[in-house]
Amino acid sequence: MGSMIEVKSVKKAYKKRKTKERITAVNHVSFTVNRGEILGLLGPNGAGKTTTIKMICGLLVPDEGTVVINGYDIKKERLKALRHISAVLEGNRNLYWRLTVRENLEYFAGNRGFGRKDIHSKIEELLSLFRLKKKEHELVNNLSRGMQQKLAIAVAMMADTDIILLDEPTLGLDVETGYEVRELLRYITDKEGKTIIISTHDMPVVQDLCKRTVIINEGKVVTDEQVDNLIKLFETRAYSIKLRSPLSDNQLQLLQEKIPMHDYHDHMLEVTLEQDDDIYILMDILRDKHTKIEKMDRTTVDFEQVFMTLLKGEGYNEKVLSSH
Amino acid sequence: MKKFFHLIKANIKKEYIEMKRYWPNTLSMVLTIYFIFLAMFLGIQFVGDPNQADTNIQYVIVNYIFWYLTLITLQGPGFTITLEATRGTLEQLYMSPMGVWKIFLSRQIGTVIIHFFIIVVLLFASMLMTNQWLNISPLATLPIFLFTIIGMIGVSFIIAGLAIIVKQIQAFLQIMQFILMALTFIPLSVAPFLAYAPFVKGIDMIRQIMIHNMTLADFTWLDYALLIASAAFYFAIGIFTYLRCEKIAMEKGLLGQY
Numbered sequence: 001m002g003s004m005i006e007v008k009s010v011k012k013a014y015k016k017r018k019t020k021e022r023i024t025a026v027n028h029v030s031f032t033v034n035r036g037e038i039l040g041l042l043g044p045n046g047a048g049k050t051t052t053i054k055m056i057c058g059l060l061v062p063d064e065g066t067v068v069i070n071g072y073d074i075k076k077e078r079l080k081a082l083r084h085i086s087a088v089l090e091g092n093r094n095l096y097w098r099l100t101v102r103e104n105l106e107y108f109a110g111n112r113g114f115g116r117k118d119i120h121s122k123i124e125e126l127l128s129l130f131r132l133k134k135k136e137h138e139l140v141n142n143l144s145r146g147m148q149q150k151l152a153i154a155v156a157m158m159a160d161t162d163i164i165l166l167d168e169p170t171l172g173l174d175v176e177t178g179y180e181v182r183e184l185l186r187y188i189t190d191k192e193g194k195t196i197i198i199s200t201h202d203m204p205v206v207q208d209l210c211k212r213t214v215i216i217n218e219g220k221v222v223t224d225e226q227v228d229n230l231i232k233l234f235e236t237r238a239y240s241i242k243l244r245s246p247l248s249d250n251q252l253q254l255l256q257e258k259i260p261m262h263d264y265h266d267h268m269l270e271v272t273l274e275q276d277d278d279i280y281i282l283m284d285i286l287r288d289k290h291t292k293i294e295k296m297d298r299t300t301v302d303f304e305q306v307f308m309t310l311l312k313g314e315g316y317n318e319k320v321l322s323s324h
Numbered sequence: 325m326k327k328f329f330h331l332i333k334a335n336i337k338k339e340y341i342e343m344k345r346y347w348p349n350t351l352s353m354v355l356t357i358y359f360i361f362l363a364m365f366l367g368i369q370f371v372g373d374p375n376q377a378d379t380n381i382q383y384v385i386v387n388y389i390f391w392y393l394t395l396i397t398l399q400g401p402g403f404t405i406t407l408e409a410t411r412g413t414l415e416q417l418y419m420s421p422m423g424v425w426k427i428f429l430s431r432q433i434g435t436v437i438i439h440f441f442i443i444v445v446l447l448f449a450s451m452l453m454t455n456q457w458l459n460i461s462p463l464a465t466l467p468i469f470l471f472t473i474i475g476m477i478g479v480s481f482i483i484a485g486l487a488i489i490v491k492q493i494q495a496f497l498q499i500m501q502f503i504l505m506a507l508t509f510i511p512l513s514v515a516p517f518l519a520y521a522p523f524v525k526g527i528d529m530i531r532q533i534m535i536h537n538m539t540l541a542d543f544t545w546l547d548y549a550l551l552i553a554s555a556a557f558y559f560a561i562g563i564f565t566y567l568r569c570e571k572i573a574m575e576k577g578l579l580g581q582y
């Protein structure tokens with residue numbers, strides 16, 4: 001179980017065309033992905049996810065640092081490394097719109113050096129798995145966004161590589177298609193033993209599919225943890241409290257200052273604590289006006305809350321993880 | 325090697341599918357070439373005795389054929405890069421472990437085969453229609469043609485390299501048409517130094533065969549040396565330049581349509 005992808009302190013700055021000003025998109029990012037691991041790469045818009053992915057698949061050369069794919073340095077042995085990688089890049093521009101579904105599958109397979117006979121059964125399998133069989137002779141131009149995305153994933157599967165990189169695979173899909181794509185991804189991640197990086201804003205995708213997550217913000221890694229651990233960690237910190245009497249303005253003010261992650265209406269107070277000790281602060285605020293508690297429960301947290309909390313504020317993150 | 329063969333097959337097929345699917349374009353292209361051929365051959369008939377004074381018009385026909393093939397070959401990869409960068413498929417091509425230059429080379433082979441076939445068929449059709457015959461002698465012309473094309477493909481890679489970095493090369497391609505016209509139309513006897521320019525030597529040799537009925541034995545070893553050296557030189561320079569540009573593009577992030 002060696003590491004399949006090693007990203008070592010990569011840095012990338014772009015020069016803006018017009019102003020010539022340099023923006024650092026990725027700033028010394030490091031992480032490794034083991035064989036068979038499913039990693040969620042998260043971060044707000046402009047965090048540097050796409051840039052990182054493009055460096056991993058050799059479309060961008062890092063200014064500093066290296067990427068090693070299954071032992072091959074992507075810079076020095078690019079083509080050897082590429083034998084192990086396929087990618088669905090951001091947006092719906094991974095396919096030839098003037099070719100049909102089947103022609104796209106055949107063309108991209110041919111471009112990797114596969115003959116038609118080698119891939120015949122694989123194509124049939126993918127067409128039925130992705131439920132594209134009926135559309136196999138349809139031009140990509142005439143497909144819905146969701147079908148285009150499914151086909152793009154099928155094309156990446158066709159390459160039959162150890163590593164698949166997916167940049168925002170569910171972006172711009174309606175709920176139903178998004179769900180379908182997620183189910184397909186689950187099938188791939190469960191069955192094939194592939195090493196996968198999924199960059200996404202879609203939290204259910206992370207919670208469902210990813211074992212581990214790397215969160216980046218402004219070009220830096222803020223968290224690198226198992227998804228389960230993060231959720232457990234946060235479960236001990238999220239409470240739903242039913243109060244007998246309303247909170248005073250002063251109490252609300254204090255809450256705002258001391259426990260910013262809260263929500264209060266109709267005697268219901270939902271809080272997420274930044275650290276374990278904050279529970280005492282919360283109790284102090286309530287005791288101040290002798291506010292009675294009718295009921296207090298731990299809330300189940302979803303990954304979205306965890307993500308939002310982790311992104312709030314510098315330094316906060318170290319606190320969370322060190323207290324863990 | 326087998327992989328490269330599959331690569332070539334896939335790219336010829338793609339070219340063929342697109343020509344068939346967008347057949348009105350293809351048809352109008354074919355008709356244009358056909359009418360130009362016809363007009364030129366008829367020109368021979370009307371101007372006078374085909375056996376003497378019309379080497380000029382024969383020149384024009386052979387020149388036109390090469391100008392057309394050269395244009396198609398030279399623009400190929402540069403045009404693909406500009407187009408696919410805006411459509412977004414360029415990055416997927418760059419993910420192929422075969423290397424993009426091989427994909428472009430396969431496409432070039434496909435393009436040349438298809439267009440060569442069209443040109444030959446049209447040429448014969450026009451010769452039949454007008455009953456004016458050029459000395460095609462394929463056994464002599466084909467090997468020379470092959471080396472000529474290799475040189476052209478080399479130059480097309482230089483243009484491709486330019487295209488990944490600059491992207492906007494349409495203006496340049498327009499000007500190039502005229503440079504090409506000069507290179508394909510001016511006979512070496514007028515400007516001997518042009519023999520060192522890419523693909524000019526080969527075209528000149530083919531003209532000698534088709535118009536002046538020369539055979540392979542009529543050329544000196546120097547002619548062949550120049551032909552082969554020029555092809556090898558321009559091909560090597562082309563691939564080298566292209567690979568350099570590709571590296572710069574990856575360093576500066578120019579492959580996407582940002």
Ligand SMILES: Nc1ncnc2c1ncn2[C@@H]1O[C@H](COP(=O)(O)OP(=O)(O)OP(=O)(O)O)[C@@H](O)[C@H]1O
Nearest residue numbers: 014015025044045046047048049050051052577582
């Ligand atoms: N080719 C480019 N030229 C100049 N700047 C770029 C280029 N690509 C990205 N950037 C800038 O680099 C930063 C990181 O961009 P990147 O696309 O990697 O972020 P991202 O995390 O993928 O964001 P999103 O969630 O919006 O897709 C952004 O500020 C972006 O504007």
Ligand SMILES: [Mg+2]
Nearest residue numbers: 049050051090
């Ligand atoms: Mg992105």
